[in-house]
Amino acid sequence: MSEYILEMNGISKEFTGVKALDNVNFKVKKGEIHCLIGENGAGKSTLMKVLSGVYPYGTYQGDIVFEGNVQQFNKISDSVKIGIGIIYQELALFPDLTVYENIFAGNEVKRGPFIDWNQTIVESTKMLKKVKLNVTPETLIKDLSVGKQQLVEIAKALSKEVKLLILDEPTAALNEDDSENLLEVLSELKNQGISCIMISHKLKEVISIADKATVLRDGRTICTLDASKGEISESVIIKNMVGREINDIYPKRANKLFGDNVLELTNWSAFDVQLGRKVVNDVNLHVKKGEIIGIAGLMGSGRTELALSIFGNPKAYKLQGDLVVNGSSKPIKHPRDAIKAGIAYVTEDRKGDGLFLIQDIKNNVSVANLNGISTNGIINTNEEVIVATDYKKSLNIKASSLEQVVGNLSGGNQQKVSLGKWLFAGPKILILDEPTRGIDVGAKFEIYTIMNKLISQGMSIIMISSELGEVLGMSDRIYVMAEGKIKGEMAIDVATQENIMQLATQ
Structure with missing residues (x-):
């Protein structure tokens, strides 16, 4: 046998x-x-x-x-x-x-x-x-x-x-x-x-x-x-x-130049009515222009709930505290308000929440900013093709054509389409929730390179990740969450996997 x-x-x-x-x-x-x-x-x-x-x-x-x-x-x-x-x-x-x-x-x-x-x-x-x-x-x-x-x-x-x-x-x-x-x-x-x-x-x-x-x-x-x-x-x-060697999967930024705070949360809390408890509890956090903030924590620590509470509160949490964007208090009550304020959110569940899997690439890229390709409420399909072509090229989306159904793309290319959708909305603050989940090492390197490019152009990124290597490799500062609370903040030069896990398990 x-x-x-x-x-x-x-x-x-x-x-x-x-x-x-x-x-x-x-x-x-x-x-x-x-x-x-x-x-x-x-x-x-x-x-x-x-x-x-x-x-x-x-x-x-x-x-x-x-x-x-x-x-x-x-x-x-x-x-x-x-x-x-x-x-x-x-x-x-x-x-x-x-x-x-x-x-x-x-x-x-x-x-x-x-x-x-x-x-x-x-x-x-x-x-x-x-x-x-x-x-x-x-x-x-x-x-x-x-x-x-x-x-x-x-x-x-x-x-x-x-x-x-x-x-x-x-x-x-x-x-x-x-x-x-x-x-x-x-x-x-x-x-x-x-x-x-x-x-x-x-x-x-x-x-x-x-x-x-x-x-x-x-x-x-x-x-x-x-x-x-x-x-x-x-x-x-x-x-x-x-087919090639990647010596450092986390590409380095030569010059790190940070500006003023673009986002500030003060005593920020979110109460989930269905669960009957706070999922975000008294969070104080700030993000500077040109900075990548890593948010680490175990599953159930409140990281995604924090992101959703910032991005227009689609889960209808009861919110308390102050949210300030570019120095102004913003009454963000709906994702459309967040988009107008320059905030975008790339969800951790690209298949369930991030993309229309039965539609093609160009439809997915344009959906978050239809006004950007419309005149008097009518979509300009030629402009939609131009926009989608630009993002397909700049993000290196591997597909046979813009008409390829997104559900048939690989995970890495789906993530790039999801990223392109929100970049077309023109955000100043980009929230990435598990940006490289389920994608291979080559695609990860491409996503990290894109992140660095966006930062160099003046964007700010909040990155939620369960991979500690990713948090340490890409962040400028790190917040650690547990039980809906910020348990600690640390500069990247003093952060280690051990001290992150120590805070995450408190």
Whole structure:
């Protein structure tokens, strides 16, 4: 019997003349954690969709061999039946159902012809313990954060008898603690003989957990690295991913010139009526012209809630305190007021809140500033094309045309479209909430370079990030939040991961 649980041989896949996969070879051993890495658009997710049956047999070339047998999957359920489970970046949960109903959706625990709800709750509790998620099974999915929803997705996959578990960016929405918990779960599964394929852009995770790592670039297999031979390192991975060396992923600014305060918050609080508590509590904060402010903290610390309270309060929090923009107190009661005041907000959830996924690039770029391409209320489509073309070029958005549907772009290019949308609104203060979540190292470098360029042009940036390396690498000053409060402020030259975490866990 072969030592490989999976062999994908000579896999090729085309979309309307574009070759997404070109003769890819990929093998996974039994009981192995195998990371699949590459830039956005390299073909990782496409390869996994071929494997799981999303793209059925006959729509690609090549062979899938699982446990020694050639497979012809016509639908997802075919791969599930033989023990392949996959978790995609896009969550597939029912928001109005409970955690236990979601975990066993389509895989119900039955007693005879009837669903045994009591046993379902018991089994769900076991699954939640495996992913170290401390919520009751009766909790509604819509009441959980994005990170906790991701853990429910993983629990859902573990509830099935999988032999090979595929995880597409499983930690993209998780903070560092939750990410570590997940990696521990994967290690436990490995000890139980379950093989795992993990797609990840977080190189530290790959280095820490991978037995093997296969790099794809432009739809081709570049190499497979073996941890036991010391081949998996950050420099080697980056060089193979992007085809060049990136010595410093955080580009430096030569001259840091800060002006007057452009934003000031004094005793700023936000009360969430639905939760019945303050999500932002007595915050004092200021941002200077030409400055990047990093806001660090664990999930649930109030960082996103702070951003939303500044950006026109779309969640309808009860607000207290003073908000001053460019020396003037601003009555910002709606996002349109924030836009008029020169504030823009690039959300952490680009798919859910940031973009219209079924519309094309030009429509998404122009949507936040339709007045900028309109005359007497009528949109000038020629001007829209000109504007979108400019941003496609300046942000290096990789797409076949401006008419390409945004939902079909890679994560990094989606983020650039979201950024272009808000840059067209002409902000002076740009709030970036997890700006590089779920994008590869090459795209991250491009986003950081864009940030530095904007700062050099006099813009100010508030950057919320769960990646401490990113906060330390890009910020001029750092605020640390916990329980809705600012726990500390520090200059970048004295900030360390240790003192940030110390404040974040107070």
